[in-house]
Amino acid sequence: MTRKFFPILLGTTLFISSCGGSDANTNTGPAAAPSALSQVPAVRLNFRYEADVPGPAELPASNSEERNAAVQSHFDQNRPQEVLDRTVTSPDKKHIAAVYHRVSDVGSEYRLDMYDENGALLRRVTPDTMAVHFPDTILWAPNSSSIAFVAMLRAGQEEGNQVPVPPDVNSNTSADTNSAEQPVATPVATVESAQPVLTFRTEQIYICDADGTALKPLTQSEGRIYFYYVWSPDSSMLAALVSTSPEWAAMQGQATLKKEFFVPAGRPRIIEKNGRERLLDDAMTQARPVWSPDSTKVAAAFDTQIRVYDGVGTTPTQATIPLRNQLLISSQAYDRQMEQQAVADNSATNENANTQVNAAPATSTLPDPTKLVSFNPIVTLQWTSDDILYFQTGYVKQYENPADNRASYLRWHRLIFSPQPSQLTR
Numbered sequence: 001m002t003r004k005f006f007p008i009l010l011g012t013t014l015f016i017s018s019c020g021g022s023d024a025n026t027n028t029g030p031a032a033a034p035s036a037l038s039q040v041p042a043v044r045l046n047f048r049y050e051a052d053v054p055g056p057a058e059l060p061a062s063n064s065e066e067r068n069a070a071v072q073s074h075f076d077q078n079r080p081q082e083v084l085d086r087t088v089t090s091p092d093k094k095h096i097a098a099v100y101h102r103v104s105d106v107g108s109e110y111r112l113d114m115y116d117e118n119g120a121l122l123r124r125v126t127p128d129t130m131a132v133h134f135p136d137t138i139l140w141a142p143n144s145s146s147i148a149f150v151a152m153l154r155a156g157q158e159e160g161n162q163v164p165v166p167p168d169v170n171s172n173t174s175a176d177t178n179s180a181e182q183p184v185a186t187p188v189a190t191v192e193s194a195q196p197v198l199t200f201r202t203e204q205i206y207i208c209d210a211d212g213t214a215l216k217p218l219t220q221s222e223g224r225i226y227f228y229y230v231w232s233p234d235s236s237m238l239a240a241l242v243s244t245s246p247e248w249a250a251m252q253g254q255a256t257l258k259k260e261f262f263v264p265a266g267r268p269r270i271i272e273k274n275g276r277e278r279l280l281d282d283a284m285t286q287a288r289p290v291w292s293p294d295s296t297k298v299a300a301a302f303d304t305q306i307r308v309y310d311g312v313g314t315t316p317t318q319a320t321i322p323l324r325n326q327l328l329i330s331s332q333a334y335d336r337q338m339e340q341q342a343v344a345d346n347s348a349t350n351e352n353a354n355t356q357v358n359a360a361p362a363t364s365t366l367p368d369p370t371k372l373v374s375f376n377p378i379v380t381l382q383w384t385s386d387d388i389l390y391f392q393t394g395y396v397k398q399y400e401n402p403a404d405n406r407a408s409y410l411r412w413h414r415l416i417f418s419p420q421p422s423q424l425t426r
Helices: 069-078 245-257 324-349
Strands: 013-015 017-021 045-050 082-089 095-102 111-116 121-124 130-133 146-153 204-209 224-231 237-244 267-272 277-279 297-302 305-310 317-322 378-385 388-397 406-419
Touching (some): 069 082, 204 224, 237 245, 267 297, 305 378
Antiparallel strands (some): 045 406, 082 095, 130 146, 146 204, 224 237, 297 305, 378 388
């Protein structure tokens, strides 16, 4: 079984409403005011909404490297039955994960080996019974201590079939040992085979150490599909999106009927390096969750809401930031601005144009969302500093035929966080 999906990235002060969880600050007696937002629970954050702001600085594309030249050379010279698909270098540049497949492998199933910074093979990471899925999501921890990837049981293993094993890639013997004309490959140090590890029938998150050792399943939930994850900045946890197999099949079927690229939705979870999981929300989202830079909170988007969850603490809280009304009002202003710009452009090219835009009426009722072209759901989150969370709204559609793709009215907004006044006077 293989799977594929195509991932995609008012000046009034308002209070965040609690959405479950308990208040971590119910202690009686005097307490010091927080010196940083990391000390303020999600449910005690204040926020200010700022519409249509310049977007945040572009982050470097994660996993953008295609192939390390030294690793590619090793494959070319020593691994003729295997194809290198991509390499993922650790942030400290000391280790390189090689993502590859054998010529006999099922499509969309991959393997993982670990190389050193000079392109020498250190260790085979994944055993023959394991298939790496979603290779674009393979991700090093920020401190380079671990690498995370999604894998499951390789196709055909349930029936007890054996995966065909090509000749030892480290062998220095030629095909014909009696022929002096046959070239002899450069000897390569023997590398230990990957050790067996518990493998599941649905996609789970696995991690191993930087040198490829200590491989283990971080999640062990048969029937769930973990398809996206991101490390906390302190490298201690992952925030992930998860769906069940029936949900995945239903979503994939709908995408096929509409001839759309499959973009799955999932429920956000926090997964610690010891394997402990915490479900953050029962609602499903396609927008990828993000960590606060201080690693204490996670934000996720659901249509026109943003929800913030405590990532640490014995009594974590969560809070909902409803933005529908603010987005309606700012979208109305944005539509009028576009209309005025269109009139100005038309006037500049047509001296006889006599078109004008009526002045904006005073806002006494919420605009009709069906009449606003720029009113769209939240599609991207980016948490740039502890007190600033950027989010992008827009109309995004991806189809099997790229010529039909649509991405319009992409607008950046942001939330400015601060402690509630009660937190400052504790």
